[in-house]
Amino acid sequence: MxxxxxxxxxxxxxxxxxxxxxxxxxxxxxxxxxxxxRTLPILTLFTKDPCPLCDEAKEMLEPYKHRFILQEVDITLPENSVWYDRYKYNIPVFHLNGQFLMMHRVNTAVLEKRLAKSEKEPV
Missing domain, CATH: 1.20.5 (Single alpha-helices involved in coiled-coils or other helix-helix interfaces)
Structure with a gap:
C-alpha cells in the first residue's frame, strides 16, 4: 500500500x-x-433497590427519554460507596453530564431547561 x-x-x-x-x-x-x-447528554440516576421515588421518577422521565441517555448508579454497590455516603438519604438524585441537576422528585421545568441548554451547545 x-x-x-x-x-x-x-x-x-x-x-x-x-x-x-x-x-x-x-x-x-x-x-x-x-x-x-449530536451526542445525547447523559442523565445519571443515583438509586438503590427498593426505591419507590426512583420508580416514580423514571416514569416521569418517559416523555423525555429520546433526549438523553439514562445511566443508573446503584449506590449500595461497594464500588459506589462514595455516592452512598453522599446521597444515602436523598435518592433519587440526578446529574446531567456529571453535574448535579435535582433530587427527590423530577422537576420537569429544570430538566427541560438544562436539556435545551445542552442541545444548543456546540458539538
Missing amino acids: VRRTFSKRSDMLTLLPKLLRHIKPQSLQLIRTSCSQ
Whole structure:
C-alpha cells in the first residue's frame, strides 16, 4: 500500500471526491449520520433497590427519554460507596453530564431547561 502525504489541506481536499467515488452509498450515509448527529447528554440516576421515588421518577422521565441517555448508579454497590455516603438519604438524585441537576422528585421545568441548554451547545 502506498501512503501519500499532503503538503497542504487543499491537496487533500482535491483528492477527497475521487476517494468518495469508491465508497459504497450505505457507508456514506453512515458517515453523514454519525458526523451530523449530536451526542445525547447523559442523565445519571443515583438509586438503590427498593426505591419507590426512583420508580416514580423514571416514569416521569418517559416523555423525555429520546433526549438523553439514562445511566443508573446503584449506590449500595461497594464500588459506589462514595455516592452512598453522599446521597444515602436523598435518592433519587440526578446529574446531567456529571453535574448535579435535582433530587427527590423530577422537576420537569429544570430538566427541560438544562436539556435545551445542552442541545444548543456546540458539538
